Amino acid sequence: MFNVPAIFGSMVFNDHVMKERLPKDTYKALKKTIEERKYLDETLADVVAGAMKDWAIEKGATHFTHWFQPMTGITAEKHDSFISPVGDGTIIMEFSGKELIKGEPDASSFPSGGLRATFEARGYTAWDPTSYAFIKEKTLCIPTAFCSYSGEALDKKTPLLRSIDAISTQAVRILRLFGNTEVVRVNTTVGPEQEYFLVDKALHDKREDLVYCGRTLFGAKPPKGQELEDHYFGAIKPRITAYMQELNEELWKLGVLSKTEHNEVAPAQHELAPIFTNTNTGTDHNQLVMEMMKKVAMRHGLVCLLHEKPFAGVNGSGKHNNWSMSTDAGANLLEPGDSPLENAQFLLFLVAVIKAVDKYQDLLRVSVASAGNDHRLGANEAPPAIVSVFLGEELTGIIEAIENGTAYNKKDRERMTIGVDVLPPFPKDTTDRNRTSPFAFTGNKFEFRMVGSSFSIADPNMILNTIVADVLSEFADKLEKSKDFTADLNAIIKKTIQEHKRIIFNGNNYSEDWVKEAESRGLLNMKSTVDALPCLISEKNVKLFDKFGVLTPVEVHSRYDIMLENYCKVLSIEALTMVDIAKKQILPAAVEYMNDLSKTAAQKKSTFPSITCKLEEQLLTKISALSGLLYQKTETLESDLLKCKTFGDTKGEAEFYRDVIFVDMQELRAVADEMEALVGKKYWPFPTYGELLFNV
Structure with missing residues (x-):
């Protein structure tokens, strides 16, 4: 049994370690540099680097790396050892301030959306001192931003940091109007709940679709799925408990505030939720969570699946992005207090978020767009x-009540009685939960539930920060000129409610009635990634990012190109994998089964001429027909894949993948899944859904 307080953050060069290891003057100067968001002096960096290296070596580290987040959605790292030759055949361990501050990875080998050509390889990583360095597998990892030789952001961290500054600036302007002169900075906070599946590695490795695509492309529905609702919050199996315990230990060492773990709705599905932290750190931590989930799973003979829909017919996995705003003194700006109606500051921030979500619903949809999340x-x-x-x-x-200018009859906070004498009454929350809502207020934060499980949360939070900053800026511009602050404040709140109430919906978002009602309200319904992505480069949205310095117009267009291209690549890999499995595994399995059925029928006839072979004949007829249809569907998919190469533009290609290739894939799968129900188990070439979902 390990001592949690003792191991927590033991692999992190955090504030506690810096205070112990750095000279007082250096520590104070570094803190000031971080707080004021200034460039780190190289002399100061040398002292910090030396202390960081000594600490890391004591912890067993031999290498360092600039740990960054390119636009692949995962992290990247290039390891360099601390060794430096002396000249007499020996070495010393060195790490300079220059190496701490800046690195030079190859920028042309990462997605750039045209910002970098193959021959333009130079890129830079720059230390982000607002996120602590940490040790992972004997390597000192230094969180960094990643940019091109000409200065464009090539990563997800840089725009996120810019957006954090943008919303802080605008939120502080609002707080000044309410007489709060002490707040220097407003931080957005996040607590991403991470859903995931665990499957047995031996079974996983027998499925080409899971290996290449992270999701099953074929698979008939098993006799039992999630119908009994017995997996959700159920007793955790010993093998999974052992996995969760080791995962927590690894995350706690890295300073990740791993808090909650439980079984999710679908069989083999689980969830991990952390305690809130600032958005920059929370984003870094979520990347570590996803990485450690996969690595620890391997040590337990498991594979962690983070795809949004690994299995058809059961729940997929999301990442509930709990977002809020707090002052540097720790005050939550989305905390209603005892009387939300009288809390004008809270109401202004609340309607700012409502307006931002309505005005930029297209951008929020873009922030969660991917082939997997579709x-x-x-x-x-x-x-x-x-x-x-x-x-x-x-x-x-x-x-x-505010909109209509009427009195609000506030009820006393209701107390609930459960009806069992030994259980005391407890106060009822002022709001229920709506797990069908994409963007739900949950007491003192908003839960953005559309984010996919495999996503970096950098993009959704960058967009959330920016759109709310825009509305706060608009409010501040008006109120700073006001001659009657209270009257103008009330007018802004009322007008915002009137103009943007269409976005508020407290009902069942799953219902078909809501789809019709949303359309009548004028809300967007962009069902696919290809529908949503053009919104990113609309004039309105390009101007928004440019206004707050979050993304330049060139950077916005590069991200559009990357996301569109990624959609095409994912569908291409999946389609090619389906063709491969159909031709090399499913069809040969069907032929082998039909061959054995034929032999069985022939043997029966030769031994007992009068015996019926109706079973074999019916099976042969059905499987033969399906095999022919499967081959036909496979040929169609292959033929259509060749057409993808003929498009001169990525958008046209993406639309073809959506409208033709995706339909071909669905039709091919339907035939294969029907065959799975007929072909003998020992002949079927890969593990079934039942084996994958219930054999962990």
Whole structure:
């Protein structure tokens, strides 16, 4: 049994370690540099680097790396050892301030959306001192931003940091108007709940689709799925418990605030939730969570699946992005207090978020767009592709009263009695939970539930920060010129509610009625990634990012190109994998089974001429027909894949993948899944859904 307080953060060069290891003057100077967001002096960096190296070596580290987040959605690292030759055949261990501050990875080998050509290889990584360095597998990892030789952001961290500065600046302007002169900075906070599947590695490795694509491309529904709702919050199996224990230990060493773990709705599905932290750190930590989930799983003979829809017919996996705003003194700006109606500051921030979500619902949809998440959104297990806001009964009542200029009859906080004498009554929350809502207020934060499980949370939070900064800026511009602050404040709140109440919906987002109602309200319903992505480069949105210095127009267009290209690549890999499996595994298995059936029928006839072979004949007829159809569907998919190469533009190619290739894939799968139900188990070439979902 390990001592959690003793190991927590033991592999992190955090503030506690810096205070112990750095000279007082250096520590104070570094803290000031971080707080004021200034460039780190190289002399100061040398001292910090020396202390960091000594600490890392004591912990067993031999290498260092600039740990960055390119636009692949995962992290990247290039390791360099601390060794430096002396000249007499020996070495010393060195690490300079220059090496700490800057690195030079190859920028042309990462997605750049045209920002870098193959011959333009130079790129830079720059230390982000606001995120602590840490040791992972004997390597000192230094969180960094990643940019091109000409200065464009090539990563997800840089725009996120810019957006954090943008919303802080605008939120502080608002707080000044309410007389708060002490707050220097407002931080956004995040707590991403991570859903994932665990499957047995031996079974996983027998499935080409899981190996190449991270999801099953074929698979008939098993006799039992999630119908009994017995897996959700159920007793955790010993093998999974052992995995979770080791995962927690590894995460705690890295300073990740891993808090909650439980079984999720689908068989073999689970969830991990951390305690809130600032958005930059939370984003770094979530990348570590996903990486460690996979690595620890391997040590337990398991594979962690982070795809949004690994299995058809059961719930997919999301990442609930719990987002809020807090001052540097720790005050939550989305905390309603005892009387939300009288808390004007809270109401202003609340309606700012409501307006931002309505005005930029297209961008929020873009932030969760991917080929994988298209399978999940709207599948009666996750929010639909329609963005809406859930507020709950009390807050909705308050804003309706404000809109209509009527009194709000505030109820005393209701106390619930359970009806069992030994259990005391407890206060009822002022709002229920709505797990079908894409963007739900949950007491003192908003839960953005559309984010896919494999996503970096950098993009959704970068967009959230930027769109709210835009609305806060608009409010501040008006109120700073006000001659009657209270009257103008009330007018802004009322007008914002009137103009943007269409985005508020407290009902069942899964229902078909809501789809129709949303359309009548004028809300967007972009069902696929290809539908959503053009919104990113609309004039309105390009101007937004440029206004706050979050993304330049060139950087916005590069991200559009990368996302569109990635969609095509994912569908291409999946389609080619389907063709491979159909031709090399499913069809040969069917032929072998039919061959044995024929032999059996022939042997029966030769031994007992009068005996019936109706069973074999019917099976042979059905499987033969399906085999022919499977071959035909495979040929169609192959033929259509060749057409993808003929498009001169990526958008046209992406639309073809959506409208033709994806349909071909569905039709091919339907035939194969029907065959799976007929072909003998020992002949079927890979593990079934039942084996994968219930054999962990």
